[in-house]
Amino acid sequence: MSAGEIESFLSRIETRLAAFRGAAATEVTHMAYLAASECDVPLTDSWSHGDLAARRELFARHARARGAIVDEVPADDVVRFLMDWAQLEDVSKIALWAHEPILDGFLGQAPDQGLQEMRREGAEAFSAAAEHAELGIVTAEAGVAATGTIVLRNGWRRARLTSLLPPRIAVVLREQDIVFSVREAMRVAGRKPLPACVNFITGPSSSADIEGDIFVGVHGPGTVKIVIATGPEIGPTP
Amino acid sequence: MKTVSKPFPERIANALADPGLEERVRLATARFAEARIRSFAEWPDREEWRERARAIRKEAIDNLDHYLRKFMEHATQAGAQVHAADTQDDAARIVADIAAKHGAALAVKSKSMVSEEIRANEALQRVGVRPVETDLGEYIVQLAHEPPSHIIGPAIHKNREQIAQLFSNERGERIADSTAALGGFAKERLRQEFLQADIGISGVNFGVAETGTVVLVSNEGNARMVTSKPRVHIALMGMERVIPRLDDLHVLLQMLTRSATGQPITTYVTLLTGPRQPQDADGPEELHIVILDGGRSKLLGTHYQEALHCIRCGACLNVCPVFRQIGGHGYGSVYSGPIGAVLTPLLTGLNEWADLPYASSLCGACTEVCPVKIPLHEYLIDLRADVVAAGLRPTTEKAAFAAYRRIMRRPAQYRTAVRAVRAMQWLVTTRGRIRAKLGPLSGWTSYRTLRPLARESFRDRFAKMEQRVFTEGEES
Numbered sequence: 001m002s003a004g005e006i007e008s009f010l011s012r013i014e015t016r017l018a019a020f021r022g023a024a025a026t027e028v029t030h031m032a033y034l035a036a037s038e039c040d041v042p043l044t045d046s047w048s049h050g051d052l053a054a055r056r057e058l059f060a061r062h063a064r065a066r067g068a069i070v071d072e073v074p075a076d077d078v079v080r081f082l083m084d085w086a087q088l089e090d091v092s093k094i095a096l097w098a099h100e101p102i103l104d105g106f107l108g109q110a111p112d113q114g115l116q117e118m119r120r121e122g123a124e125a126f127s128a129a130a131e132h133a134e135l136g137i138v139t140a141e142a143g144v145a146a147t148g149t150i151v152l153r154n155g156w157r158r159a160r161l162t163s164l165l166p167p168r169i170a171v172v173l174r175e176q177d178i179v180f181s182v183r184e185a186m187r188v189a190g191r192k193p194l195p196a197c198v199n200f201i202t203g204p205s206s207s208a209d210i211e212g213d214i215f216v217g218v219h220g221p222g223t224v225k226i227v228i229a230t231g232p233e234i235g236p237t238p
Numbered sequence: 239m240k241t242v243s244k245p246f247p248e249r250i251a252n253a254l255a256d257p258g259l260e261e262r263v264r265l266a267t268a269r270f271a272e273a274r275i276r277s278f279a280e281w282p283d284r285e286e287w288r289e290r291a292r293a294i295r296k297e298a299i300d301n302l303d304h305y306l307r308k309f310m311e312h313a314t315q316a317g318a319q320v321h322a323a324d325t326q327d328d329a330a331r332i333v334a335d336i337a338a339k340h341g342a343a344l345a346v347k348s349k350s351m352v353s354e355e356i357r358a359n360e361a362l363q364r365v366g367v368r369p370v371e372t373d374l375g376e377y378i379v380q381l382a383h384e385p386p387s388h389i390i391g392p393a394i395h396k397n398r399e400q401i402a403q404l405f406s407n408e409r410g411e412r413i414a415d416s417t418a419a420l421g422g423f424a425k426e427r428l429r430q431e432f433l434q435a436d437i438g439i440s441g442v443n444f445g446v447a448e449t450g451t452v453v454l455v456s457n458e459g460n461a462r463m464v465t466s467k468p469r470v471h472i473a474l475m476g477m478e479r480v481i482p483r484l485d486d487l488h489v490l491l492q493m494l495t496r497s498a499t500g501q502p503i504t505t506y507v508t509l510l511t512g513p514r515q516p517q518d519a520d521g522p523e524e525l526h527i528v529i530l531d532g533g534r535s536k537l538l539g540t541h542y543q544e545a546l547h548c549i550r551c552g553a554c555l556n557v558c559p560v561f562r563q564i565g566g567h568g569y570g571s572v573y574s575g576p577i578g579a580v581l582t583p584l585l586t587g588l589n590e591w592a593d594l595p596y597a598s599s600l601c602g603a604c605t606e607v608c609p610v611k612i613p614l615h616e617y618l619i620d621l622r623a624d625v626v627a628a629g630l631r632p633t634t635e636k637a638a639f640a641a642y643r644r645i646m647r648r649p650a651q652y653r654t655a656v657r658a659v660r661a662m663q664w665l666v667t668t669r670g671r672i673r674a675k676l677g678p679l680s681g682w683t684s685y686r687t688l689r690p691l692a693r694e695s696f697r698d699r700f701a702k703m704e705q706r707v708f709t710e711g712e713e714s
Contacts, residue, residue, distance in 0.1 A: 001319075001320065001321045001322060005322060006310065006320070006322050009322035009324065009529075009531065010303055010306060010307055010310075010322075011303075012531075012535050013302055013303045013306065013477075013531075013535055013538060014303035016535055016538035016539040017300070017301070017302060017303055017538050017539055019539050020538070020539035020540075020543070021300065021301075066505075121519075123514075123519065123520050126519045126520050127467070127520055130520075131433065144503075146502070147502050147503045149503055154518070154519070154521070155515065155517070155518055155519070156515075156517040156518060156519065157519055158519060159519035159520045160462070160466040160519075160520050160521055161466055161467065161520050164459060164462050164463065164466060181488065182488040182491065182492065182503060183485070183488040186484055186485065186487055186488050187484075187485075189509060190449065190484045190509075194316075194449055194451070194511050195511070195515070195518075196316070196317075196510065196511055196512050196513060196514050196515050196518060196521055197465075197466070197508065197509070197510055197511075197514075197521055198508070198509040199462065199506060199507070199508055199509075200503065200506065200507035200508075200509075201505065201506060202503050202504070202505050202506075203505055204505070205457070205458055205459040205505060205506075206457050206458065206505060207374040207375075207421065207457060207458045208391075208457075208499075209373070209374040209375035209378065209391065209392070209393055210374070210398055210401055210417050210420055210421065211262075211265075211266075211397060211398050211417075212265070212266060212269050213398075213417040214417075215374075215417050215418070215420075215421035217425070218374055218421055218424070218425055218458045218459070218460075219372070219425065219428065219429070219432075219458045219459040219460045219462075219463055220458070220459025220462065220463075220505070220506070221459075
């Protein structure tokens, strides 16, 4: 579409508004327009509060209420814990975000089809791996205590499909990455450079379109397991 | 923007005659409305949040030229291709052209009201593309060849037996009417479509000017599917979806989801900024954002501008006594309920939609629940005034109101008129009720029986009563 067409589209809007506004548009600061509209009161949900343990507990409570399974596991035990769970669930094909320090232990241990495809890399391999995987494993950038939400920043070697196509996913969340509100999580999500895709995920995929009856796992994963990695840090996610 | 061509009274009569429709719509809207009430009840400073949401929407729309320009610039910088469409037809053509250019055969779609507005499916079919709706409710209504009947619950007018019938026809063998069987069939069928589609088409819940980000919310995950797997993603966006900054999002997201379904946040919130980047593992190679005016600019600078603040939560539909009776299809427009009765005549012309502002009891419940405080029922009154001013009401109505005005201003005439009615009403009274259809009043009397006027008015009785004034302490 030509720049001229866009300009004429915008100028029609400007002409209509200018007659009403009596001036050109002005960008005001966030607080200034909130103050002007008499709603500059800080909102209870806006700022982090409570200590780490309190946020972790609140996160777990809200995530469980939305249908996620939540476990707390020492950071250096996460890989063994997930391998055990995969075995319990009778899973043999796993797709995971490689190159995440906390998941390093996986690469030597699970020589399954999904992983082999992902090692070849490239979009087709990532997609095929995710499509056939019975379990997708990803790492969260943040967790939101107020809602039980996890935040995924997709991108380089972090395929969007890993958390979408498999019937079950496991999300590793470091306890120090749990913030209180969606607002804070949005700041984490929006850190520059902004990735092409960020997902906020709260519980399993569901639909209520058949007489309001809940059907879990309609398009996305029906099982969401969140592993909160506690204790000494294993490096930040890159 | 019409979904049917029948006249309004006929649409209403059809809706009321549909066995069980009212019950199904009432149950679904009550479920949404009660979830919203529970969700707001646990939210101590909800009114401050609501005020903040209104302020954000007001700032965005008051300065729409500025924020839309920023949105377009930033989206383009991120690699998206931005298209501006003056009309619904322009937007449909743009979508069809993109599909044709890529030689697409299959397009998977997540829920978008703009898609309904521009009749994207018809445009795609004309260029040989098969469009598949992937929201479970949208899939149901697509199989039924019907438009969605509710902004967030497209198939609330269908019960499980009807859904089972549609799915069974599609599969060619009987499917049980359990949620598991029905949901399982749709899941399996749609997954194949997701994996094979050439193009994904979504709506846009919010467009963030600061970053050029398209924000999508869904519970099913289909919006993620259509924006992750196909090589091309087309996002259809009403031009008023813009918000200034990323930091505004948490307020509007929460307002949207709590008002719509009572959830503090939907299962998925997806922030898309441009197509996949060169190093990315997956995602679409092209992102096209089609921004639609479609009559919206006509509202700017007018008294009705705030109607563009709408965030499409559907809360006003759920509390509307008219919507609860006739459902979304009765309105005959893409947008139904109170917001539809306001938006439709404003976007596409009063002449064609002069009946819609009357599809309201003016109880004000819509205004009360609106998360961004659009004065919906006041707009409906104003639109009625516009309809009258434009001479779009029947002359008999004008004559009736003139007569009413004259009689109500003159007590003697009023009394004479009432006596005349009392003397004549036996003609239309059977078994103590007025059941006959009364000419211009038949709109009422077709659905209601009226009580006749009392034999004697209070005024006449009072005149005959013993006139005795009691003073304090006196016994009767």
